[in-house]
Each structure stands twice: as C-alpha cells, then as structure tokens.
Amino acid sequence: MSPALARVACIIPAKDEQERIAATVTAALALPHVDVVLVCDDGSTDATGQHAAAAGAVVVTHRRNRGKAAAVESGVNALGVREQRDGRPECGTLLLLDADLGGTAAACAPLITPVVEGRADLTIAVLPEQQTEDGGTPGGFGLVMGTAARGITELTGWMPQAPLSGQRCLTRRAFELASPLAAGWGVEVGMTVDVLRAGLRVEEVPVALRHRATGRDLAGQLHRAKQLRDVTRALAARGLVQSGIDQVRANGLSSLLRRDRGR
Numbered sequence: 001m002s003p004a005l006a007r008v009a010c011i012i013p014a015k016d017e018q019e020r021i022a023a024t025v026t027a028a029l030a031l032p033h034v035d036v037v038l039v040c041d042d043g044s045t046d047a048t049g050q051h052a053a054a055a056g057a058v059v060v061t062h063r064r065n066r067g068k069a070a071a072v073e074s075g076v077n078a079l080g081v082r083e084q085r086d087g088r089p090e091c092g093t094l095l096l097l098d099a100d101l102g103g104t105a106a107a108c109a110p111l112i113t114p115v116v117e118g119r120a121d122l123t124i125a126v127l128p129e130q131q132t133e134d135g136g137t138p139g140g141f142g143l144v145m146g147t148a149a150r151g152i153t154e155l156t157g158w159m160p161q162a163p164l165s166g167q168r169c170l171t172r173r174a175f176e177l178a179s180p181l182a183a184g185w186g187v188e189v190g191m192t193v194d195v196l197r198a199g200l201r202v203e204e205v206p207v208a209l210r211h212r213a214t215g216r217d218l219a220g221q222l223h224r225a226k227q228l229r230d231v232t233r234a235l236a237a238r239g240l241v242q243s244g245i246d247q248v249r250a251n252g253l254s255s256l257l258r259r260d261r262g263r
C-alpha cells in the first residue's frame with residue numbers, strides 16, 4: 001500500500017447544516033485512514049462552521065454561498081495550503097462526504113478500502129432506499145437521475161447506478177484530472193466522466209448511508225430544477241450535445257429517438 005494513498009483527507013461541503021455537521025465530522029474522523037476532516041462552510045447563515053470546528057474539523061469559510069463544487073474545491077485547496085505551510089506529508093486520497101450524513105458516515109469504510117489499496121481510482125457510494133424526514137416519498141420523477149445516468153453512459157459507455165451520489169473516494173491524482181470541477185450540482189457527473197475518460201478505474205459500492213432526502217414539495221422541485229440545469233451543463237461541456245448532433249448527421253433524427261427508448 002502506498003503511504004501517500006493510505007493518508008486520507010475527508011472534504012465536506014456544508015451549507016446550513018448545523019443540525020448534522022458535528023455528528024458527520026465525528027464519524028468521519030473515526031474512519032480508517034482518515035487523517036484530517038476539512039469542512040467548507042459555504043456561506044451558511046447558521047452556526048455550521050462553529051459546530052464543525054468544535055467537532056474537530058479544519059474549517060474554511062465562503063463569505064457568500066458559491067455552490068457545492070466551489071465548496072469542494074475550497075476544501076481541497078485548503079488541504080494543499082495546510083500541507084505546504086506545515087510541511088505535512090501529502091494525503092494521496094480524498095473522501096468527499098455530504099454534511100447531512102450524520103452518524104451514518106461511520107459506514108463509509110468500504111468506500112475507502114479499494115482506493116487506499118490501489119484497486120480503484122474512484123469509488124462511489126450507492127445508497128439504500130431513503131425516506132424524507134416526515135416519512136414521505138423521496139425522489140422526484142427520476143428526471144435528474146435519468147438525465148445524469150444516460151449522459152454518463154452516452155459519453156463513456158459506463159452505466160452508473162448512482163450518478164448523482166456525492167459520497168465518493170478518489171485519489172488526489174484523479175481529483176486533479178477532474179479539475180476544474182463542473183460547477184454547482186454538476187460536480188459528480190463531470191467528475192465521473194472526466195475520470196473514466198482519463199482511463200482510470202471507477203467502482204460503485206453499496207454503503208448503508210442515510211441523508212436528508214429531497215421531497216416532492218415546491219422547494220424540492222426547485223432544487224431539482226437547479227440540479228438538472230447544472231447536470232445538463234456539465235454533460236454539454238463534455239460534448240454530449242456534439243455527440244447527439246454527430247449521431248443525427250450520421251443516422252438521422254429517428255436514430256436519436258430510438259437510442260433513448262427504454263432507458
């Protein structure tokens with residue numbers, strides 16, 4: 001096992017997560033190989049930063065909200081600064097976790113093992129069926145998930161089960177290959193495509209995590225609209241539109257429609 005890969009830095013983007021961030025940080029710090037937990041407080045209006053620091057995280061703060069991808073990038077940048085400033089050995093592995101996992105983040109060891117052992121370059125957690133906090137039905141109508149899954153498959157030939165999952169572990173090298181990250185909610189889709197296209201190994205791993213699932217109320221649907229916008233932009237920037245145009249040119253419009261049927 002490479003000593004650098006065996007040092008894991010956990011990066012947690014967090015916006016208004018004071019209810020859960022302390023439990024998430026505590027669980028992440030106890031995971032095997034985790035050396036440091038960095039939380040990027042992404043312009044929270046609550047006490048997320050204070051709760052994260054009290055639980056033992058290194059905290060960096062965005063004065064205004066900049067979105068998930070920017071928060072992940074700031075966390076990784078802060079890691080680099082800390083390593084250089086203090087002459088610390090480099091963490092060769094990054095564990096990206098959402099702030100709302102709470103104590104269930106303790107289940108993430110199976111995500112870490114394949115990467116630190118050099119068997120995978122990127123692992124992605126597949127979560128069990130979730131429930132919303134009020135016991136309601138989670139998920140929308142599969143539009144964002146379906147768009148993301150089809151887009152990744154179209155661009156890489158690989159069919160993901162959990163294309164939007166932000167719970168992932170990857171080598172620092174893979175992260176650098178996927179940088180700059182796709183903006184906002186496009187970060188996961190962009191990263192998966194970039195890492196696969198670089199010829200690296202991606203593996204999905206079932207992990208028993210619970211997070212705050214998005215409901216079907218108005219706020220949930222607005223959230224999904226933003227996810228769809230960012231996922232579509234990430235796919236378009238990686239050539240999905242061009243691939244569609246090429247297909248129509250070569251085989252006509254009906255081939256494009258045929259290709260989508262049944263997915």
Ligand SMILES: O=c1ccn([C@@H]2O[C@H](COP(=O)(O)OP(=O)(O)O[C@H]3O[C@H](CO)[C@@H](O)[C@H](O)[C@H]3O)[C@@H](O)[C@H]2O)c(=O)[nH]1
Pocket residue numbers: 012013014015016017042065066067068071097098099100164165166167185186188211212213214223227
């Ligand atoms: O402006 C923001 C908004 C959210 N977050 C944090 O990003 C994480 C994910 O946000 P959340 O609202 O929990 O996202 P979900 O609706 O659950 O999104 C799903 O889909 C997203 C991609 O669209 C992935 O990033 C998530 O991992 C996945 O759980 C959390 O730690 C948030 O605190 C920020 O840092 N900045």
Ligand SMILES: O=C(O)[C@H](O)COP(=O)(O)O
Pocket residue numbers: 138139140141142143144145146213214223224227
């Ligand atoms: O709740 C979810 O799983 C995401 O917000 C995506 O929603 P959708 O794929 O059901 O539209």
